[in-house]
Amino acid sequence: MVRIASSQPRKQRKARYNASLHARGKFLNAPLSKELREKYHTRRAVRVVVGDTVKVLRGDNRGDEGVVDGVNTDNGTLLVHGVSVTKVDGSEVPRPVYASAVQIVKLNLDDKLRASRLEGKN
Structure with missing residues (x-):
């Protein structure tokens, strides 16, 4: 995650725009639904990947x-x-x-590494 000391919005935006690729992946985290949070106790939010089913929480398409x-x-x-x-x-x-x-409702677990990380097994 990009961490900077300044609270000025222009510097926060600049840090996001100039963030490296591995840091930009952290901007794509979304919270898990209550059912998934109970199943995977170790995580509250995960990175969204293609194939995940999500529910829109904000905007005109809410729900x-x-x-x-x-x-x-x-x-x-x-x-x-x-x-x-x-x-x-x-x-x-x-x-x-x-x-x-958005909120993740169903995870795409085709990737075995992702599945093992969610369950807390290395």
């Missing part, structure tokens, strides 16, 4: 659930299936959602 179709580490946003905005010409485009504005 919508969908599978994560894409993850953008450059600006820390997710593309959630079903969350879209209608353009003036009538076409629908996916609306990016910040990872902090």
